[in-house]
Amino acid sequence: MxxxxxxxxxxxxxxxxxxxxxxxxxxxxxxxxxxxxxxxxxxxxxxxxxxxxxxxxxxxxxxxxxxxxxxxxxxxxxxxxxxxxxxxxxxxxxxxxxxxxxxxxxxxxxxxxxxxxxxxxxxxxxxxxxxxxxxxxxxxxxxxxxxxxxxxxxxxxxxxxxxDAVTALSGSGPAYFFYLVEAMIDAGILLGLPRALAADLIVQTALGAAVMLRDSGEHPVQLREAVTSPGGTTIAAIRELERHGVRAALIAAIEAAHARSVELGRESGEGPAGR
Missing domain, CATH: 3.40.50.720 (NAD(P)-binding Rossmann-like Domain)
Structure with a gap:
């Protein structure tokens, strides 16, 4: 065949x-x-x-x-x-x-x-x-x-x-989103929502945001700014994310995944297949 x-x-x-x-x-x-x-x-x-x-x-x-x-x-x-x-x-x-x-x-x-x-x-x-x-x-x-x-x-x-960059970005990428969703669900519980409700809210929000990113043709900054009213709740949250270095942490995490992908390639070349 x-x-x-x-x-x-x-x-x-x-x-x-x-x-x-x-x-x-x-x-x-x-x-x-x-x-x-x-x-x-x-x-x-x-x-x-x-x-x-x-x-x-x-x-x-x-x-x-x-x-x-x-x-x-x-x-x-x-x-x-x-x-x-x-x-x-x-x-x-x-x-x-x-x-x-x-x-x-x-x-x-x-x-x-x-x-x-x-x-x-x-x-x-x-x-x-x-x-x-x-x-x-x-x-x-x-x-x-x-x-x-x-x-x-x-x-x-x-x-x-x-x-190796692709591996760090999209290969490992789903885990980053799952990690963020997990944290957001925990935040909802902290604020008094039942876990099931918090999960439903966040998962649907993540799905909707992903479809907007894919289909709108707009830059992520434009989409974020459309939600961010002057003096409102979203800008207060964004300020805290920046204060805690979330953007820098994500970039560093993806760089670490890239380095590990390169390392895995070197390790595979040292085994029987690479001799």
Missing amino acids: TGGLAIIGGGKIGEALLSGLIRRGGREGLVVCERSPERAAQLQERHGVPAVDLAEGAERARTLLIAVKPQDIGTLLTGLAAHVDPARHLVVSVAAGVPTTTIEAALPAGTPVVRVMPNTPALVDEGMSVLAAGAHAAESHLDDAEALLASVGRVRRVPEAQL
């Missing part, structure tokens, strides 16, 4: 892509490779796709999507290399921080590799995925990878040098 897809790794992102592809186009041509027998059985039962080993996955699929943790990439590539045919296969990796050079070095010469940074809103078909081509990936390979990721959200393309 030369046009098929093997999802290698059955974690959250792997399962999100699997379920999104099934919703969009059905199960035909899809297989999953998962080293945990219990997890493999769970995915097979839940989604109705075959759970197979690496050899069978590579035989049945043209596109091999690697969705394992960065620390597991070396072991995975060592086992996968014998089954990859550069003339037939496209390897797409969503392993955070792992550069295409590391993957290419572990696979047969000339293997086309596309590196992807997705994020967890792919679970609800609202993901943000960013692609970068390896040394042997042509435009057609990028088109194939983009079609794959478009099943669970929006897709952009960048040079690989920008992917």
